[in-house]
Amino acid sequence: MTKPPLTIYLAAPRGFCAGVDRAIKIVDMALEKWGAPVYVRHEIVHNKYVVDTLRDKGAVFVDELDECPDDRPVIFSAHGVPKSVPAAAAARDMLFVDATCPLVSKVHIEAERHHAKGLQMIMIGHEGHPETVGTMGQLPEGEVLLVETVDDVAKVEVRDPDKLAFVTQTTLSVDDTADIVAALQARFPAIQGPHKEDICYATTNRQEAVKAAAPKSDALLVVGAPNSSNSKRLVEVAKRAGCDYAQLVQRATDIDWRALEGIKSIGITAGASAPDVLIQEVIDAFGARYDTTVEVVETAQENVEFKVPRVLREPA
Ligand code: 0CG
Ligand code: SF4
DSSP states (O other): OOOOEEEEEEEESOSOOHHHHHHHHHHHHHHHHHOSOEEEESOSSSOHHHHHHHHHTTEEEESSGGGSOTTSOEEEOTTOOOTHHHHHHHHTTOOEEEOOOHHHHHHHHHHHHHHHTTOEEEEESOTTOHHHHHHHTTSOTTSEEEEOSHHHHHHOOOSOTTSEEEEEOTTSOHHHHHHHHHHHHHHOTTOBOOSSOOOOHHHHHHHHHHHHHGGGOSEEEEEOOTTOHHHHHHHHHHHHTTOSOEEEESSGGGOOTTTTTTOSEEEEEEOTTOOHHHHHHHHHHHHHHSEEEEEEEESOOOOOOOOOOSSOOOOO
16 A cells, blocks of 8 residues: 655754753763662653653652652752752752753843842743742742733732843743733833843744744644643644644654544654654654655754763762
């Protein structure tokens, strides 16, 4: 039986970012240096395959520090942690390694700098997301107000409209965030903040690539996890760019083949926490059913790399 033809529009950049790569390497290095078990607070990155692979090597994933023994190392995930977490680990004399992405740490520092100048902070982010919890937790309770939408901007109650600054989560929708920032600046003309927002290069680039691939594609799949903010944003971006059928898939087994019946083209991308092996698995699944031609839709080239601490050791 001949297979029907299908063009795969493979978005580039896609998949692992420098912060994810670094965080995973830190867990691997910790396991090598200290042996199993090494504890990891929160999924190191939001991907089940990555977590399962590290668990098989001896990593133990926990939600809170309380679940870790005092005498084993603990790693904090790429999304960052509130200040209270390393403080609690230090108080227990624990050995800990912070795998927070340097681009998230940069936002933490921004928030602290504004706070030191006496400014109240507004954070644009998703409530309950670990990065938002971590960034808000850099400052004392009540010093950071959360807004998620343009509507929230109208409702937020600030101490002094002339003494305000904003920061954002790194994995938001670039377009939605621009609207929220504009609303903040309209309501609080004196508000200080970054040049645009704090969305990272990886999030921005993956959204741009989807904007280019989606209009050509009859359907688009994003390889990524349902708790991955940057991956979920890619689905939204694809739909807004005119691709009505856009779905998140964790693995090839999640593909709804019936929903894809009759397509002539498919866009494929992956969130910053989705490993290449899963992207390839999805491409191969299409190859098994269709006579595929792969066209790369590239909107940027990335060469960002973050240094991994060469020696993992206890903080002084
Ligand atoms: O996109 P979020 O912040 O939910 O995180 P994920 O682990 O999916 O990827 C980047 C990191 C850290
Ligand atoms: Fe860092 Fe951006 Fe990757 Fe998050 S998505 S880990 S902020 S590079």
